[in-house]
Structures are given as C-alpha cells and as structure tokens.
Amino acid sequence: MTDQKALAKGYEPKNVEAKWRKHWEETNLFTPDANAPGEAFSIVIPPPNVTGALHIGHALNLTLIDVLCRHARQKGKNTLWIPGTDHAGIATQNVVERALAAEGKNRRELGREAFVERVWAWREDYGHRILDQIRALGASVDWTRLRFTMDDGLSAAVRKVFVRLYNEGLIYKGKYIINWCSRCHTALADDEVEHEQQKGRLWRVRYHLADGSGSIAVATTRPETIPGDTAVCVHPEDARYAALIGKSALVPVLGRSVPIIADAYVDREFGTGALKVTPCHDHNDWALGNKHHLEFIQVIDENGLMTHDAGPYAGLSKELCREKIVADIAAAGDMLSVENMEHAVGHCYRCRTAVEPHVSTQWFVAATKLAPAARDATPALTQIYPESWIKTWNHWLDNIRDWCISRQIWWGHRIPAWTCPACGALTVAEESPAACSSCGAGGLAQDEDVLDTWFSSALWPFSTMGWPEKTTELARWYPTSVLVTGFDILFFWVARMMMMGLHFMGKPPFRHVYLHALVRDAAGRKMSKSTGNVIDPLAMTEKYGCDALRFTLTAFAAMGRDIRLSEERIEGYRHFVNKLWNAARFAMMHLAAGPEPVNPRTVQGLHHQWILHRLEAVKSGMDQAFEEYRFNDAAQSGYKFLWNEFCDWYLELIKPDLQSDDAPRANTARHVLQLALREVLVLLHPIMPFVTAEIWQALPSGAADMADMAAAELAVMPWPPARPCCVRETAAQHMEMIQEVIVAVRTMKAELGINPSQKVSLLLRPAGAAQAALLEENREMIMTLARLESLSADEDTTAPKASASSVAQGCQIIMPIRGAVDLASELARLDKELAKMEKDVAAVNKKLCNESFVSRAPADVVASEQKRAARLLDAKAKLLALKERFTQASADEEISPFHV
RNA sequence: GGGCAGUUAGCUCAGUUGGUAGAGCACCGCCUUCACACGGCGGGGGUCACAGGUUCAAGUCCUGUACUGCCCACCA
Numbered sequence: 001m002t003d004q005k006a007l008a009k010g011y012e013p014k015n016v017e018a019k020w021r022k023h024w025e026e027t028n029l030f031t032p033d034a035n036a037p038g039e040a041f042s043i044v045i046p047p048p049n050v051t052g053a054l055h056i057g058h059a060l061n062l063t064l065i066d067v068l069c070r071h072a073r074q075k076g077k078n079t080l081w082i083p084g085t086d087h088a089g090i091a092t093q094n095v096v097e098r099a100l101a102a103e104g105k106n107r108r109e110l111g112r113e114a115f116v117e118r119v120w121a122w123r124e125d126y127g128h129r130i131l132d133q134i135r136a137l138g139a140s141v142d143w144t145r146l147r148f149t150m151d152d153g154l155s156a157a158v159r160k161v162f163v164r165l166y167n168e169g170l171i172y173k174g175k176y177i178i179n180w181c182s183r184c185h186t187a188l189a190d191d192e193v194e195h196e197q198q199k200g201r202l203w204r205v206r207y208h209l210a211d212g213s214g215s216i217a218v219a220t221t222r223p224e225t226i227p228g229d230t231a232v233c234v235h236p237e238d239a240r241y242a243a244l245i246g247k248s249a250l251v252p253v254l255g256r257s258v259p260i261i262a263d264a265y266v267d268r269e270f271g272t273g274a275l276k277v278t279p280c281h282d283h284n285d286w287a288l289g290n291k292h293h294l295e296f297i298q299v300i301d302e303n304g305l306m307t308h309d310a311g312p313y314a315g316l317s318k319e320l321c322r323e324k325i326v327a328d329i330a331a332a333g334d335m336l337s338v339e340n341m342e343h344a345v346g347h348c349y350r351c352r353t354a355v356e357p358h359v360s361t362q363w364f365v366a367a368t369k370l371a372p373a374a375r376d377a378t379p380a381l382t383q384i385y386p387e388s389w390i391k392t393w394n395h396w397l398d399n400i401r402d403w404c405i406s407r408q409i410w411w412g413h414r415i416p417a418w419t420c421p422a423c424g425a426l427t428v429a430e431e432s433p434a435a436c437s438s439c440g441a442g443g444l445a446q447d448e449d450v451l452d453t454w455f456s457s458a459l460w461p462f463s464t465m466g467w468p469e470k471t472t473e474l475a476r477w478y479p480t481s482v483l484v485t486g487f488d489i490l491f492f493w494v495a496r497m498m499m500m501g502l503h504f505m506g507k508p509p510f511r512h513v514y515l516h517a518l519v520r521d522a523a524g525r526k527m528s529k530s531t532g533n534v535i536d537p538l539a540m541t542e543k544y545g546c547d548a549l550r551f552t553l554t555a556f557a558a559m560g561r562d563i564r565l566s567e568e569r570i571e572g573y574r575h576f577v578n579k580l581w582n583a584a585r586f587a588m589m590h591l592a593a594g595p596e597p598v599n600p601r602t603v604q605g606l607h608h609q610w611i612l613h614r615l616e617a618v619k620s621g622m623d624q625a626f627e628e629y630r631f632n633d634a635a636q637s638g639y640k641f642l643w644n645e646f647c648d649w650y651l652e653l654i655k656p657d658l659q660s661d662d663a664p665r666a667n668t669a670r671h672v673l674q675l676a677l678r679e680v681l682v683l684l685h686p687i688m689p690f691v692t693a694e695i696w697q698a699l700p701s702g703a704a705d706m707a708d709m710a711a712a713e714l715a716v717m718p719w720p721p722a723r724p725c726c727v728r729e730t731a732a733q734h735m736e737m738i739q740e741v742i743v744a745v746r747t748m749k750a751e752l753g754i755n756p757s758q759k760v761s762l763l764l765r766p767a768g769a770a771q772a773a774l775l776e777e778n779r780e781m782i783m784t785l786a787r788l789e790s791l792s793a794d795e796d797t798t799a800p801k802a803s804a805s806s807v808a809q810g811c812q813i814i815m816p817i818r819g820a821v822d823l824a825s826e827l828a829r830l831d832k833e834l835a836k837m838e839k840d841v842a843a844v845n846k847k848l849c850n851e852s853f854v855s856r857a858p859a860d861v862v863a864s865e866q867k868r869a870a871r872l873l874d875a876k877a878k879l880l881a882l883k884e885r886f887t888q889a890s891a892d893e894e895i896s897p898f899h900v
Numbered sequence: 901g902g903g904c905a906g907u908u909a910g911c912u913c914a915g916u917u918g919g920u921a922g923a924g925c926a927c928c929g930c931c932u933u934c935a936c937a938c939g940g941c942g943g944g945g946g947u948c949a950c951a952g953g954u955u956c957a958a959g960u961c962c963u964g965u966a967c968u969g970c971c972c973a974c975c976a
Contacts, residue, residue, distance in 0.1 A: 195972090267974095270975040270976065271976065275975090278976095344973090388904065392903070392904065392972080562906090562970085568925070569925080571925095571938085572924065574938065578936070578938045579939085581936080582936035582939085583936080585935050585936075628916085630916080632914070636923075648941095743941095746942060747942060750930065751929095756931055756933085756942080757933060840920075850956060856956045856957090864919090865920090868920075
C-alpha cells in the first residue's frame with residue numbers, strides 16, 4: 001500500500017481500483033475463518049458460464065451480492081462468498097464446436113476423448129477471463145474456495161446424488177417423448193424450450209373413411225407428420241362426428257387404416273374439430289396415444305429426416321416431405337383449404353433451432369415427487385423477495401413434469417450407469433464397476449450420455465461446501481443466507497436447488513431468495529449482441545470507474561422492476577463519486593493533524609449537532625434498507641446525505657470554524673468533520689468499495705476515541721454503532737429554521753437579479769424571544785451562507801419602505817433593496833409568493849371546515865393541520881403587511897436610491 | 901387461455917404502514933465564493949393511465965377498463 005496523503009484534484013479510478021483489487025486478494029481479506037465468532041452469513045455465486053464474458057446482468061448480480069456481503073461483514077457476521085463457474089454443457093460444447101468448425105473439423109472426427117480434452121484445454125485458456133471480470137467488479141469473494149462444476153469434488157457429489165436418487169426410484173430411465181434439438185443433437189428439458197409465435201399454415205385435409213362411406217376433414221399445421229398418424233380424434237359430444245366414432249379412416253397417400261376415436265381433449269371450435277393423432281411427433285398426441293393404446297410410428301428421425309416408415313417420403317428432410325406431401329394430397333383432390341395462422345413453435349434455448357418432439361430413451365428425475373417439499377418450504381423456511389414471485393413459483397411446482405436430465409453431448413458429467421453386454425442389466429454406481437451387478441459379467445459399457453448442466457448446478461449450495469464430506473464449511477455456512485439471482489433462472493436453477501437441497505441436506509439451501517430485475521436498455525429492450533444495444537460493464541468501469549457503475553446499478557435496483565440502463569446514468573453517478581472524493585479532499589486540507597477528541601454527547605454548535613443527528617438517521621436508514629434488500633433506498637439516502645446535507649450545508653457551515661483563531665472552536669469542527677466523514681465512508685463502502693477505501697487510507701489516524709476506526713482498513717471496519725445521544729430533534733428543527741432564512745435570502749436575491757455574491761443587509765423580525773435568541777446565536781451561519789453585510793434580529797424592527805421581504809416560520813425577513821432593484825419585480829415576486837400561500841391556506845381550511853374531518857380524523861392529525869393553518873395565516877398576514885408598506889413606498893416615489 | 905408486473909414532471913424512475921406529490925438527467929436565470937464547472941445558488945414544470953368504490957382523507961386500499969412488457973399453457 002502506498003502511503004500518499006494528498007488526494008488528486010479529480011478522482012482517477014483506474015489505478016486506485018487496480019491497487020485495491022490486488023490488495024484484497026493478496027491479503028485474503030475475504031477468506032473467512034470457520035471458527036471465527038459471529039453469525040454465519042453465506043452466499044454462493046450464481047456460477048457464470050466458464051466460457052462466458054461478463055455482461056451487465058452479471059454486473060448487477062455481483063454488485064448486489066457484494067453489497068450484501070460487505071455489509072454483512074460490517075455487521076460482524078462471519079461471511080463467506082463462494083465464487084465459481086459452471087461447465088455449461090451445451091453452451092460450452094457449442095462454443096468449442098464452432099472453434100473446431102473454423103478449423104474445418106468436427107467433433108465426430110476428433111472422437112469423444114479428444115474432444116473432451118479439447119474443451120478442457122479451452123477452459124484452461126479462457127476460463128480465467130470471467131474470473132478476472134469478477135475481480136474487476138470488486139467482488140469480495142473468497143478466492144481460496146473457487147469452485148467449478150466439473151471439479152473432482154463436485155463431480156463426485158453429482159455421482160453420489162445420481163446413485164442415491166436412482167436407488168430411491170427418483171431417477172429412472174425410459175422411452176418417452178422429449179424435446180429434441182436436431183442441431184445440438186440432444187434432448188432438452190421442457191423448460192429449455194422457448195416458445196415463440198411464428199407464422200405458419202393450417203391445412204385442412206380430407207381423410208377418406210375405410211369403408212368408403214364418406215370422409216372426415218382434419219386440420220393440421222404439420223402435414224409432414226401425416227405418415228405417422230395412428231388415429232383421428234373427435235370430441236365425444238360433437239354431433240357432427242358422432243356417427244363416425246369407432247369407424248376407421250385412411251391416412252392420405254399411405255392409405256393405412258386408423259381408428260376414429262373420441263376424447264374430450266379435442267377442441268370442437270378449432271380447425272375442423274377433428275384432430276389427427278401422431279403419437280411420436282407431438283406431446284399431446286403422445287398422451288392420447290398412451291391413453292387410447294394407439295400404435296406408435298416414428299416417421300422423423302433425430303436428424304430431421306423421414307424414416308423408413310414414412311413410405312414414399314423416406315429419406316427426405318422433413319421440410320421437403322412437407323412440400324411433397326402437400327402437393328400429393330392436393331393432386332389427389334383431398335386438400336380442402338390452406339390458411340395462414342400464427343402458432344407457437346418451440347426453439348432450443350441455446351441455438352434457436354426449432355425443437356422437434358421426439359421419442360427416445362432418456363433419463364428422468366422424478367421432479368413430480370420432489371416438488372411438493374420445495375413448495376412447502378416456501379415461505380415457511382425460505383422467503384422469496386419480492387413476494388409476488390411466490391405465485392409463479394407455486395404454479396410451476398404444482399404443474400411440474402419429470403425432468404429429462406440426459407443429454408446426447410460429450411461435455412458434462414457422464415451418466416454413472418453401465419450396461420452389461422451379457423445380460424443387458426443396468427448397473428448404476430458412483431465408480432466404474434468391474435462386473436455386472438446382475439450376472440457378474442465384465443466389460444460393462446458406460447452410458448454415452450451426460451447430465452443436464454443444471455443437474456450439477458442444482459447441488460451447488462452444498463457441493464461447493466464439500467458435500468458429501470462432513471466439512472466445516474457445511475457445518476458453519478449451510479444453509480446459505482440468501483440466494484441472489486435473476487428471475488429468468490427461477491425454474492432452471494432456484495427450484496431445482498431447492499428440491500435437491502431439501503432432499504439431500506434436509507434443509508432448504510437458502511433462507512432468502514432475492515430475485516433481481518433484468519437489465520434492459522434505455523428503450524426497455526433486452527440487451528443482446530444482435531440488437532447491438534449491450535452496455536459492456538467492463539467498458540463502463542474503464543470509462544467511469546467501477547464505483548460509478550456499482551452505484552448506478554444499486555441505485556436502480558428497486559425491487560421487482562426491470563432496470564433501464566443507459567450510459568448517461570453511469571456518467572451521472574460518476575459525478576457523485578467525484579463529489580465524495582472532493583469532499584474528502586477538502587476535509588484532508590484541515591485534518592492533516594488529527595483533531596483532539598470531542599464528546600459527541602456534549603458537542604456545542606447547532607450545525608455540529610444537526611449533522612450528527614442526520615448521520616444517525618441515515619445510518620439506521622441505510623442499515624435497514626440493506627437488510628431488507630431495498631438497495632435503491634440505501635443508495636438514495638447515502639447520496640442525499642453526502643451531497644445535499646454534508647456537502648451543501650455542513651461543509652459550508654464549518655468553513656468559518658476551520659479558519660477561526662479560536663482553537664477549541666476549530667478543533668470541534670475538525671473533529672466532527674472527521675467523525676462524519678469516516679462514518680459516511682463506512683456507510684457507502686458496500687456500494688462503492690474502491691473510492692471509499694482509498695479515501696479512508698489517506699485520512700490521518702483518528703483521535704483517541706476513534707483509534708479503533710482509524711487502525712484497520714475500511715473493508716474490515718464494523719458498521720458504526722448507533723449513537724442515541726446524537727439524536728436531537730430540536731437541533732434539527734432549529735437548523736431547519738436557519739436554513740429557511742438563508743434560502744429565503746438567496747431566493748430574494750436571485751429573483752430580484754441581485755448578484756449572489758453581493759453582500760446585503762438583512763433585518764429579521766423574529767416571532768418571539770426564543771426565535772430571536774436562536775437567530776442571534778447562529779448569526780454567523782446566516783451571515784456567511786446568505787452572504788450578508790449586516791444582520792439584525794430584533795422583535796421591534798420596522799421595515800424600511802423599500803424592502804424586499806419574506807417570511808420563514810413566523811419570522812419576517814426584510815432586505816432593504818436601496819432602489820437598485822426594479823420595484824415592480826419585487827411586487828410581482830410577493831404576489832407570486834402570496835398566491836402560493838393562498839392556495840395552501842385554502843386547502844387546509846377546506847379540510848378544517850369539514851365537520852367529519854375534525855370529528856373523525858385522529859386528534860394528532862387534526863392538531864397538526866390546525867397548527868399548519870395558523871402558521872400559514874400568520875405568514876400570510878405578515879407578508880401582506882410588508883407588501884402593504886412596500887406598496888406605499890412605491891406610490892410615494894420617495895425612495896432615494898442609494899448604493900452599496 | 902391463465903398468471904405477474906408496469907402506467908407519477910420533457911426523459912428515466914423513487915414514493916415502507918392512506919395524512920401538505922419527490923430525485924436524477926434535461927431545461928431557464930445568476931455565479932470563475934480559497935473541495936469539486938464531474939461545481940455552487942435559485943427557478944419553471946405533474947388533474948399520479950381511465951372509470952367507479954371504500955374512507956374525514958387515496959399516487960397509496962378495493963373493483964373494473966385500456967395500453968405496455970414479461971412468464972406459463974396441449975387449440976392440432
């Protein structure tokens with residue numbers, strides 16, 4: 001650490017950030033000791049794709065988690081944040097396959113083993129990118145506990161879970177209809193299919209009855225599946241077709257005879273009310289086929305080509321088959337109509353290829369059996385924020401279907417199941433078995449498939465902590481405190497972690513789930529490379545500093561709302577970072593020698609009492625906001641305090657103190673300045689770790705009572721304890737009075753075109769002795785901030801005729817204007833002021849004249865309204881009196897202009 | 901078809917328990933005041949989407965409508 005004590009004029013984030021990143025990691029500052037005291041606080045990172053690059057969504061996620069972790073440390077919690085990456089099966093395999101394609105190769109040529117090696121090599125080369133980007137954001141993760149979903153330990157956990165679930169009958173293998181991506185050449189889970197409305201056509205086709213007695217019209221959007229038809233289905237109560245039920249129809253072109261069946265599933269309103277049933281190529285037809293014991297004929301293979309069973313169309317692509325069969329049917333005179341229509345088509349979430357329903361043998365997790373426990377755990381054991389997601393959560397769990405977990409790709413955890421070449425029996429085991437568990441034969445062949453990437457992610461909260469070993473991490477930090485992630489992976493990930501965590505650990509994996517928004521562009525569109533509207537977090541960090549980016553994301557993270565981000569926002573908050581920097585710079589000019597301690601309890605001076613009072617409010621407000629995931633509230637109150645109170649008022653107010661020859665007076669100011677600055681740095685540190693750490697380090701060591709604060713570095717400083725003795729409502733009210741007077745003078749000057757730096761005389765006519773004393777005690781503050789030449793506060797003051805005037809809390813504010821000002825503009829100003837009061841008075845009176853308000857509203861509300869009415873009326877009367885006097889003066893034209 | 905959000909100042913958004921509508925940016929005016937022009941001071945600007953209802957009192961609670969966005973869903 002450098003030991004420079006002077007701060008540069010403008011904040012230069014680049015070097016500062018690099019320095020602190022390095023320091024935090026080298027000193028293992030965020031590696032917790034399991035034996036350390038304090039409540040456990042833990043978070044597991046939502047592991048980014050190992051081949052991925054950091055996008056703004058990660059930046060938001062990591063920032064919010066970091067805010068929580070840093071705040072938890074401040075609150076004395078034993079805090080663990082586990083970082084790591086996901087092997088991201090299909091996505092990563094696709095990336096490497098693309099690289100191979102660029103070399104003119106494909107994975108089949110390479111062979112499985114070489115291909116997998118190639119992916120590992122790819123990970124070696126590029127896997128650190130995403131980790132460096134996590135570092136760049138200042139994420140306070142424990143790098144000593146870095147994990148990867150395909151680490152040995154995590155892989156062992158995957159096998160253990162698989163075997164146990166299999167033995168419990170919760171994993172099974174079977175032939176079912178699944179979603180098939182012919183480009184990725186693998187099965188997909190239901191939720192890996194994204195449905196999109198697409199233009200298509202609806203063909204009405206005549207199916208002749210087998211007995212030649214007539215025909216039935218059938219509607220379809222997929223004529224290429226006609227060769228796979230094994231029934232025609234109508235609604236049992238559909239009068240049009242009642243006579244046909246039980247008869248047979250002939251499949252067009254092929255002439256195969258299929259039964260006409262009835263099922264209430266059919267929508268009589270749609271199409272012709274008669275549905276062709278193709279059990280192998282449609283999820284619903286699959287269900288119908290099973291229910292009615294229909295024949296299953298597969299006519300499209302896994303490459304999208306027509307099978308042998310497609311008769312004349314065998315060998316054609318499904319697209320070509322569609323063209324031909326439509327033409328053939330038309331030629332036969334059986335095409336009744338064609339119309340355009342929109343319908344939903346499923347697409348692969350990884351490559352956007354249209355997904356084909358496909359019958360094949362796959363592995364499944366019996367999610368239907370695991371889901372109820374996950375449902376019951378919320379909100380009893382795990383609370384979801386924002387709460388509105390609970391309905392969606394429940395609905396999904398209530399309607400869950402078994403989870404297809406086998407993928408026909410090579411990158412991932414290979415399924416720990418072996419088939420016996422001799423007897424065909426299946427052996428499922430954690431380690432490669434030497435012999436068949438059934439007949440004892442050797443030479444077992446392992447299943448070719450790998451597991452869905454989300455299978456290993458589902459174990460993440462406990463596999464990263466060393467499960468199935470009984471580790472200290474698990475004992476100390478499981479369950480995790482909160483899961484912070486985007487709602488887009490609520491089902492993919494959160495729900496499955498919940499099911500696995502409950503099943504294997506007996507406890508839900510997290511106490512809270514905080515779902516944050518999606519980051520969109522300024523126009524509300526999803527950011528994507530193809531739209532070209534991405535905001536690159538690293539470029540933003542580079543340009544405006546990481547703290548500016550982090551503050552922006554935090555300030556916009558209102559619960560349950562998407563974030564519309566634009567570069568201007570980040571630029572705007574860079575100003576805030578710079579403001580803090582400069583406030584500190586100012587403070588440093590006066591703190592070179594540490595001030596002598598002053599007891600905050602007995603500190604004199606309204607401005608000191610006031611800032612300490614405000615500090616208490618902000619401290620507790622931010623603390624609570626952090627605890628309740630109201631990130632935007634925390635950021636906003638920190639922002640307002642620092643800029644609008646600390647900088648705009650307090651720093652200005654203590655300038656005379658700091659320059660005073662009165663040593664104790666100057667010392668008090670320096671002490672309170674240092675105290676407030678130090679505390680505000682702590683408060684803002686979770687959001688802006690770099691700039692605050694840098695300033696903290698540059699500050700001279702504190703006075704005796706702050707020795708503990710000054711000693712350590714900011715990242716491990718505790719959250720400042722509440723200081724109840726500094727809560728002073730009266731001081732706050734008094735300060736408000738002083739501020740009102742100052743603002744009134746500034747406004748008068750501005751509106752009358754008087755240069756703000758021009759010193760004027762001011763006469764105050766206080767509303768009473770107490771007010772007079774208050775103003776007198778604080779005359780220097782008013783003189784300085786209102787830029788006055790002279791000030792008198794006298795209850796018996798009479799206003800000179802040529803005066804601008806105003807009223808604050810019953811105190812008349814009179815500013816002789818000495819003819820230098822256009823009298824008409826002061827009149828106009830007064831009238832505007834009076835009109836505003838008039839409006840307020842009318843509103844309050846309306847309320848107070850309302851009989852039922854007075855009788856029914858709580859007494860304190862009525863009282864405060866009455867007080868307000870009295871205050872307004874008083875102010876209005878006083879202002880009117882001043883105006884009256886002023887009007888006379890204008891009429892007299894007796895004002896002798898005189899100048900300063 | 902079902903569900904969930906949203907609709908507040910020109911723009912982007914706050915507005916915890918109902919009790920005098922706020923911020924940032926943008927805009928207008930003034931100011932090179934010894935931390936900051938990435939600044940200071942002051943100012944203009946809103947019938948809180950619409951229609952009902954509850955209440956002494958509604959941006960806030962309830963019902964309905966419209967529009968926008970998202971999620972789920974088996975109209976082939």
